[in-house]
Amino acid sequence: MPSTNTAAIEADDLRKRYGSEVALDGVSLSIPTGTVYGFLGPNGAGKTTTMRILTGLSRPSSGTVRVCGVDVADRRALARHVGYLPETPPLYEEFSAREQLEYVADLRDIAGEVADERIDRYLAEFELLDDADRRISEYSKGMKQKTAFVQSVLHDPDVLFLDEPTSGLDPRAARRIRESILAFADAGTTVFLSTHILPVVEAVADEVGVLYEGRLVAEGPPDAVTSRAATGDSGSLEDAFLAVTSGGEDVVDAEETDSGSERV
Numbered sequence: 001m002p003s004t005n006t007a008a009i010e011a012d013d014l015r016k017r018y019g020s021e022v023a024l025d026g027v028s029l030s031i032p033t034g035t036v037y038g039f040l041g042p043n044g045a046g047k048t049t050t051m052r053i054l055t056g057l058s059r060p061s062s063g064t065v066r067v068c069g070v071d072v073a074d075r076r077a078l079a080r081h082v083g084y085l086p087e088t089p090p091l092y093e094e095f096s097a098r099e100q101l102e103y104v105a106d107l108r109d110i111a112g113e114v115a116d117e118r119i120d121r122y123l124a125e126f127e128l129l130d131d132a133d134r135r136i137s138e139y140s141k142g143m144k145q146k147t148a149f150v151q152s153v154l155h156d157p158d159v160l161f162l163d164e165p166t167s168g169l170d171p172r173a174a175r176r177i178r179e180s181i182l183a184f185a186d187a188g189t190t191v192f193l194s195t196h197i198l199p200v201v202e203a204v205a206d207e208v209g210v211l212y213e214g215r216l217v218a219e220g221p222p223d224a225v226t227s228r229a230a231t232g233d234s235g236s237l238e239d240a241f242l243a244v245t246s247g248g249e250d251v252v253d254a255e256e257t258d259s260g261s262e263r264v
């Protein structure tokens with residue numbers, strides 16, 4: 001576990017082009033260890049691109065990233081620190097959940113007894129135990145998503161990247177994931193959570209960043225971002241989100257940060 005005065009995620013001036021398309025246009029992040037960071041933005045804002053760069057799966061056109069002090073270009077060193085639940089998780093449909101998790105434990109070099117204990121504990125915690133030996137191809141979306149969540153945390157990562165972890169889940173499954181995010185945060189894990197579901201962010205995030213057209217246009221604690229919604233009828237994060245992603249002009253009392261985003 002890195003020391004608490006180290007930023008878990010430190011990104012400096014990330015830029016990413018796909019041909020002539022600018023996906024990221026100078027994103028800087030400094031996220032302290034133990035933070036749950038809600039990463040918001042409309043479709044196409046660059047959230048997935050950012051997460052792929054932060055997890056070493058994609059290289060930025062320019063800019064640097066360190067996660068737990070490790071340059072993300074060093075994927076071998078990065079792997080043990082990071083868990084990633086992508087929007088479309090990699091699961092082998094012909095495996096059962098137990099086989100899938102045993103396979104991941106093996107890839108992660110988790111010792112047999114430790115792996116068995118964790119797999120049983122997580123299967124029980126996520127109410128998958130009764131179906132643990134059925135093929136994943138027979139699972140519901142929620143069961144698949146819970147299996148994928150468990151596989152992303154099996155090695156007890158220092159930093160957990162979650163892309164839409166509760167999308168399409170029923171309330172019970174979504175709550176299980178939310179509770180688990182909070183439990184990991186309590187244990188000191190840094191969680192980087194990308195989602196369109198604003199109540200999830202309101203429920204779990206310590207800090208929110210709003211990405212718009214490849215730039216971070218607002219950043220701060222959810223309450224502060226919320227109270228900055230210019231119209232502010234309900235004072236919801238949704239108001240704030242809509243305000244800052246309409247070009248940023250509705251955000252008042254902005255304090256410029258080094259990265260050019262609105263620090264609230």
Ligand SMILES: Nc1ncnc2c1ncn2[C@@H]1O[C@H](COP(=O)(O)OP(=O)(O)OP(=O)(O)O)[C@@H](O)[C@H]1O
Binds near residue numbers: 018047
């Ligand atoms: N492999 C790629 N090739 C070309 N363009 C890409 C590629 N991946 C992403 N883009 C473009 O980069 C921009 C950002 O995409 P990205 O998927 O990061 O957005 P997002 O915020 O995750 O969107 P969503 O919420 O819809 O998932 C978009 O304009 C997208 O079309």
